[in-house]
Amino acid sequence: xxxxxxxxxxxxxxxxxxxxxxxxxxxxxxxxxxxxxxxxxxxxxxxxxxxxxxxxxxxxxxxxxxxxxxxxxxxxxxxxxxxxxxxxxxxxxxxxxxxxxxxxxxxxxxxxxxxxxxxxxxxxxxxxxxxxxxxxxxxxxxxxxxxxxxxxxxxxxxxxxxxxxxxxxxxxxxxxxxxxxxxxxxxxxxxxxxxxxxxxxxxxxxxxxxxxxxxxxxxxxxxxxxxxxxxxxxxx
Amino acid sequence: xxxxxxxxxxxxxxxxxxxxxxxxxxxxxxxxxxxxxxxxxxxxxxxxxxxxxxxxxxxxxxxxxxxxxxxxxxxxxxxxxxxxxxxxxxxxxxxxxxxxxxxxxxxxxxxxxxxxxxxxxxxxxxxxxxxxxxxxxxxxxxxxxxxxxxxxxxxx
Numbered sequence: 001x002x003x004x005x006x007x008x009x010x011x012x013x014x015x016x017x018x019x020x021x022x023x024x025x026x027x028x029x030x031x032x033x034x035x036x037x038x039x040x041x042x043x044x045x046x047x048x049x050x051x052x053x054x055x056x057x058x059x060x061x062x063x064x065x066x067x068x069x070x071x072x073x074x075x076x077x078x079x080x081x082x083x084x085x086x087x088x089x090x091x092x093x094x095x096x097x098x099x100x101x102x103x104x105x106x107x108x109x110x111x112x113x114x115x116x117x118x119x120x121x122x123x124x125x126x127x128x129x130x131x132x133x134x135x136x137x138x139x140x141x142x143x144x145x146x147x148x149x150x151x152x153x154x155x156x157x158x159x160x161x162x163x164x165x166x167x168x169x170x171x172x173x174x175x176x177x178x179x180x181x182x183x184x185x186x187x188x189x190x191x192x193x194x195x196x197x198x199x200x201x202x203x204x205x206x207x208x209x210x211x212x213x214x215x216x217x218x219x220x221x222x223x224x225x226x227x228x229x230x231x232x233x234x235x236x
Numbered sequence: 237x238x239x240x241x242x243x244x245x246x247x248x249x250x251x252x253x254x255x256x257x258x259x260x261x262x263x264x265x266x267x268x269x270x271x272x273x274x275x276x277x278x279x280x281x282x283x284x285x286x287x288x289x290x291x292x293x294x295x296x297x298x299x300x301x302x303x304x305x306x307x308x309x310x311x312x313x314x315x316x317x318x319x320x321x322x323x324x325x326x327x328x329x330x331x332x333x334x335x336x337x338x339x340x341x342x343x344x345x346x347x348x349x350x351x352x353x354x355x356x357x358x359x360x361x362x363x364x365x366x367x368x369x370x371x372x373x374x375x376x377x378x379x380x381x382x383x384x385x386x387x388x389x390x391x392x
Contacts, residue, residue, distance in 0.1 A: 056255075091353030092353045092354060139345070143314055145295075145298065145301070146295075171239070198347040198354070208257065210347065
């Protein structure tokens, strides 16, 4: 299902670019003008984590998105995440908590047509690192014939790191106030984490700890704190 | 167009969030030892799968797993999850002598998924039996996992 959603959204992005192309004025000889435009630190909160908690009550996640414009097209980007997981059913009890940070960059594919419009369709890459601890106070292996086996996994602290590709959009809906979503495909570099006999259910910032890749989507509200100006090429 | 993309993203974010793995167990969690019956002809050095008319099989001091079951070409049964060895008895026919079989193994609890929890994997170390009807036992695949492969062959 993740793949089909991913494909559908890529198609949407393609349609978006096509629509932008269709709106392009006819070729003229006007050269792009370079202007100084406000830039700064954009601070966002991923509100889709609230939906995750609603549908998966055992997970509590908070993700803060940061990005800062470096030049015309390039943005430095980072996500800071916290996760707490507490699950209990007839098979096992599980508890974990931890933090994650991703560092990388986004590239805006859109050419500016209106200097003050801050609509971006971007792609990016990140490196992610999570520090977390987890424990399985009790688990059961059921057998009607032999009787149940009960075991536990003591509290363990671990590191996990991954590589991440992302695509998304950001729209300035009010002055300096942005809404946007992004798709994230994460590839776990620390494969030993997912291959353990009892891997973590959730790696903060990554997703399901028992899988070598993870698909995720974020929906963020963000506020741009104007701090400096960058040069931007605008085709008037 | 950009607002359309914003709303589409919001809907899809909701869809991806509702995927709760702890509610669904869609993986096979059975880790049973599979044994095949083979009849061994010394004179021709040939082996053939064989069927026994009334097989009775179970763990010592426990209920039977198969009670005079007809037409069996092999057995499928669980090993003890609490101990590192299990002992069983096997009678191939109601008039045949009873053999006792001992399996020694290492246990390895293994998490399979958030919805299914933990299963017990085993690695067979040794298998031995009395030789009243069984001539020998061969370990084919020592790992007993959810793959449910044939693990041992009983030669008669």
